[in-house]
Amino acid sequence: MANHKIVLIGGGNMGRSLLRGILKAGLTPAENFTVVDVDEGTLGALRDEYGMQTSTDAAEAIVGAEVVILAVKPYILNGVLDGLAPTVEADQLFISIVAGVKGSYISKKLGKNNPVVRCMPNIAAIVDAAASGVSACGSATPEHLDIAEELLGAVGEVVRVKENLLDAVTGLSGSGPAYIYMVIEALCDGGVRMGLTREISMKLAIQTVSGAAQVVRESGEHPAVLKDRVTTPGGTTIAALNVLEAGGLRGMMIDAVVAATERAKAVAEETSAEASEDA
Ligand SMILES: NC(=O)c1ccc[n+]([C@@H]2O[C@H](COP(=O)([O-])OP(=O)(O)OC[C@H]3O[C@@H](n4cnc5c(N)ncnc54)[C@H](OP(=O)(O)O)[C@@H]3O)[C@@H](O)[C@H]2O)c1
Incomplete structure (x- = not known):
């Protein structure tokens, strides 16, 4: 530059x-x-x-x-x-x-x-x-x-x-930090529910989210492959994944991005209408 x-x-x-x-x-x-x-x-x-x-x-x-x-x-x-x-x-x-x-x-x-x-x-x-x-x-x-x-x-x-895809960027990464803050908070609550102190639980939750993201980034592998690799037959992880699937976690995340994108589109239309009235 x-x-x-x-x-x-x-x-x-x-x-x-x-x-x-x-x-x-x-x-x-x-x-x-x-x-x-x-x-x-x-x-x-x-x-x-x-x-x-x-x-x-x-x-x-x-x-x-x-x-x-x-x-x-x-x-x-x-x-x-x-x-x-x-x-x-x-x-x-x-x-x-x-x-x-x-x-x-x-x-x-x-x-x-x-x-x-x-x-x-x-x-x-x-x-x-x-x-x-x-x-x-x-x-x-x-x-x-x-x-x-x-x-x-x-x-x-x-x-x-x-x-025309910037609204989708808003729905995914613009609003996305809030979704992940919620995930971190919930993981932390899970740890507290099972007896960890809030301080220790929060430290583990933050590092788990950032460490998992780092592995996806650095390995270049699909998250599903990485997930399968840490899922032992009959083990602890598959028991939890079963709960997440039954609760519809992936569908809910997709719907969240769709909802935020649609809201971004609507806000953009309202803003353009107000802006052209002011112009
Ligand atoms: N925050 C996010 O996560 C995020 C993400 C993506 C995009 N954006 C966009 O980034 C933009 C800025 O957001 P922000 O969070 O940085 O807002 P912000 O903290 O309110 O910053 C805006 C700054 O502009 C100043 N300002 C007000 N009127 C001005 C004028 N006439 N001339 C020059 N400066 C003026 C404000 O001063 P006063 O405070 O004294 O009014 C304030 O310091 C927004 O349009 C937002 O949509 C934000």
Whole structure:
């Protein structure tokens, strides 16, 4: 990456994670990075920690920038885009992590047919372990997608999908951490139910989930093969698997992803309708 001049709008949870990841990965020096936020306190704390530039004036901050990352809440976005329209240049790449807002909408609001790459990261960006989907929208080229992939790659894994599949990414990995938090909590409760202390139970549950994921990743084997390998005939694991199958665990997980995807689609439609009413 050629030390692009980057402006990040929104220094909240996700914005801060991207800032930290991008600087840590050395993708651009701090002097080429500007964070825009409405809160002077937030900006001061980020400046002290990372030494990048800060501004409360997004229109002024984007002058000369090559990449603008949008990391504000969806309901704030319209006001931000309206504010940028007077100074935006057609060749500036917009990378949006704003949930539920189409790339074409952002490009249209900016009024200059800007390339937009829409992304759906997840909360694990805060520990550089995000799972993100990215999509090229409008005039965005594969080179623009490369830039977005590299920047998002600083905080985890990135996959490329068509924009119409970003809702499915939301249903699987965007909302997914919550499903796994529930699994960890339930495993821990199981241990407590059988007499382990909560502290020991939690430690075992966390390591079991992260260790199992690591084995799948590093072995490259199908999870079903790995499951069969640890299932002794007549043993303890098959007794538990029997319970999980009877309870419909796999079907329930699939249904959960479907439900979240459908909800993401509905929210995106509501957001687009509200956004076009505001436009
Ligand atoms: N959190 C997730 O897991 C997740 C996952 C995928 C995508 N996303 C998307 O990421 C985006 C950011 O989420 P977040 O959790 O980081 O939200 P957040 O913590 O609320 O961060 C947004 C930041 O933008 C600031 N802001 C508000 N108005 C602004 C303006 N006009 N100009 C510049 N900055 C402004 C906010 O300041 P104040 O707090 O003072 O208002 C806040 O610091 C959202 O669109 C969300 O849909 C989040």
